[in-house]
Amino acid sequence: MTTRRRGRVLAVTGTSTDVGKTVATAALAAACLLPEVRGAIVAGPSERRRSGSRSASHEGPGTRIAVCKPVQTGVVPDEPGDLAEVQRLAGDVTTVELFRYPEPLAPDTAARRAGMPLADPAVIVRAVDELAASHDLTLVEGAGGVLVRLGEAATILDIAAKTVVPGTDDGVLVVVAPGLGALNHAELTVNAVRALGLRPAGLVIGWWPADPDLAMRCNRTDLPRVTGVPVVGVLPAGAADLAPADFRRRAASWFDEDWLATLSPTRSEQLARTP
Numbered sequence: 001m002t003t004r005r006r007g008r009v010l011a012v013t014g015t016s017t018d019v020g021k022t023v024a025t026a027a028l029a030a031a032c033l034l035p036e037v038r039g040a041i042v043a044g045p046s047e048r049r050r051s052g053s054r055s056a057s058h059e060g061p062g063t064r065i066a067v068c069k070p071v072q073t074g075v076v077p078d079e080p081g082d083l084a085e086v087q088r089l090a091g092d093v094t095t096v097e098l099f100r101y102p103e104p105l106a107p108d109t110a111a112r113r114a115g116m117p118l119a120d121p122a123v124i125v126r127a128v129d130e131l132a133a134s135h136d137l138t139l140v141e142g143a144g145g146v147l148v149r150l151g152e153a154a155t156i157l158d159i160a161a162k163t164v165v166p167g168t169d170d171g172v173l174v175v176v177a178p179g180l181g182a183l184n185h186a187e188l189t190v191n192a193v194r195a196l197g198l199r200p201a202g203l204v205i206g207w208w209p210a211d212p213d214l215a216m217r218c219n220r221t222d223l224p225r226v227t228g229v230p231v232v233g234v235l236p237a238g239a240a241d242l243a244p245a246d247f248r249r250r251a252a253s254w255f256d257e258d259w260l261a262t263l264s265p266t267r268s269e270q271l272a273r274t275p
């Protein structure tokens, strides 16, 4: 029986469109590319914890990050989409987009209106598996919210169900808005993740203003309380407007340090788990 080397896979969904999935994906990629975090990701929590400090660097081959946007809508051929923004902000990551449709609509609707073939879930799953075989971390960004159809009766959760490895730190990252209304949207989204037997990997607040209002301040504790999922990242409002160098320098600080480090066990541990 051959075992394929396999890195970590995180599906990135959100409570809706425009909630900040792409910017959060770029921030997580940038954070994992930082040398000190890279050491933690490649070394795995046990080695990092032995060293006892975040600055422990592991002279591995470095973290290889892939970002897949299976289906992009609202762009015409050759127009930059989400992956262009990820590369602008995060830098050296592998990016793969598989299907794109011109109108800014749900992918299945946009495909039908364009008279184009619907996105094929099997193609998406194969592409994600190939990326995971050659990257330490593969982030897969859906389109819109969690139940948006990417193709024929396939959501980002159906893709995740066929690509994440149960019992590992793989899972589904949920990007949420900070304000009033977020509790309901977040719990509905997390319940949809769990309904497919998937692991919510954490909540990321897509943008946090300098002057949060009452609901926002309450949500910082209520979001994890009502969903049972920790807030593992909070991006400051304006993050996407930073110069890329500043974005990359600051990105790791927007995520929980221990969560970043547990993002992926060492490759050997992961290899052992891969059937």
Ligand SMILES: Nc1ncnc2c1ncn2[C@@H]1O[C@H](COP(=O)(O)OP(=O)(O)OP(=O)(O)O)[C@@H](O)[C@H]1O
Pocket: 014, 016, 017, 018, 019, 020, 021, 022, 023, 024, 082, 142, 143, 144, 145, 206, 207, 208, 235, 236, 237, 238, 239, 240, 241
């Ligand atoms: N923390 C932030 N600071 C500044 N701007 C932000 C931040 N997060 C998101 N934005 C902006 O908000 C808009 C929507 O963000 P983004 O494109 O990441 O949403 P999305 O959830 O990926 O949307 P889609 O469903 O289309 O993929 C973009 O213009 C983006 O630049």
Ligand SMILES: C[C@H](N)[C@H](N)CCCCCC(=O)O
Pocket: 017, 018, 072, 073, 074, 103, 104, 105, 106, 107, 143, 144, 145, 148
């Ligand atoms: C065009 C937009 N930026 C996204 N790519 C697609 C959002 C689809 C949302 C569908 C819906 O929930 O109504």
Ligand SMILES: [Mg+2]
Pocket: 021, 022, 023, 082, 141
């Ligand atoms: Mg996006």
